[in-house]
Amino acid sequence: MIFGVSAGWTLEERFLSRFKRIVAVEPDPVARAALRVRFPRLNFEMISREDLLPWLSASPEVFSGFLAQYPKAAVLFSNVLGQIRLLQKTAFCEEAEARRRFFLALGGREWASYHDLLSSTHEVKSHESTKFKGVFQLEELANRFFPAQTGHKQDVVVIDHDTSWLLKDREWRSLVWRLRPRQTHLIACVSQQVGQS
Numbered sequence: 001m002i003f004g005v006s007a008g009w010t011l012e013e014r015f016l017s018r019f020k021r022i023v024a025v026e027p028d029p030v031a032r033a034a035l036r037v038r039f040p041r042l043n044f045e046m047i048s049r050e051d052l053l054p055w056l057s058a059s060p061e062v063f064s065g066f067l068a069q070y071p072k073a074a075v076l077f078s079n080v081l082g083q084i085r086l087l088q089k090t091a092f093c094e095e096a097e098a099r100r101r102f103f104l105a106l107g108g109r110e111w112a113s114y115h116d117l118l119s120s121t122h123e124v125k126s127h128e129s130t131k132f133k134g135v136f137q138l139e140e141l142a143n144r145f146f147p148a149q150t151g152h153k154q155d156v157v158v159i160d161h162d163t164s165w166l167l168k169d170r171e172w173r174s175l176v177w178r179l180r181p182r183q184t185h186l187i188a189c190v191s192q193q194v195g196q197s
């Protein structure tokens with residue numbers, strides 16, 4: 001199951017073809033059509049709902065109830081959890097409650113996420129993918145990846161995407177994604193294997 005798959009721009013057929021069936025949660029109809037065009041041999045079950053994630057659902061059981069329909073599915077959050085603030089038009093519940101529902105529903109299941117941790121107008125210092133454990137001071141990470149550059153005339157903005165809670169007590173890997181000049185994202189990749197809490 002993939003949340004926010006779009007047309008699978010960040011995914012490879014070699015990886016996706018390991019799965020007999022893929023539940024693709026993607027509200028954007030153009031992205032869903034493009035996904036089928038890009039991967040015509042794969043078996044997608046398309047879900048267009050945008051009220052499934054705990055932050056976006058009016059009722060507390062929506063996310064867990066949806067997952068329960070696919071008891072054996074592993075879940076991938078494909079660059080979507082760092083966008084929640086942009087997607088959330090109504091605050092259905094407290095942030096802490098949404099996070100509690102998220103972890104509760106995913107308990108005992110394999111899941112992974114890659115998501116925005118920080119983004120910046122600054123050029124990144126290193127494109128190296130690095131392993132980390134647990135939550136870091138975001139200021140420390142910002143200084144490490146987007147250090148102030150002498151002679152830089154414009155203000156440097158570093159945005160915290162409020163996703164560091166996903167990294168607590170977990171190993172994670174950083175990736176750098178340069179979307180365009182003056183917009184670079186520091187992506188965190190994290191996973192839970194069965195047997196981990």
Ligand SMILES: C[S@@+](CC[C@H](N)C(=O)[O-])C[C@H]1O[C@@H](n2cnc3c(N)ncnc32)[C@H](O)[C@@H]1O
Nearest residue numbers: 003004005006009010025026028050078079080
């Ligand atoms: C930043 S894009 C990531 C796209 C792609 N996975 C990638 O890595 O390039 C976020 C995706 O989440 C989708 N999305 C928006 N609202 C959503 C929701 N409520 N549930 C699931 N996906 C959603 C968007 O349509 C978009 O395709």
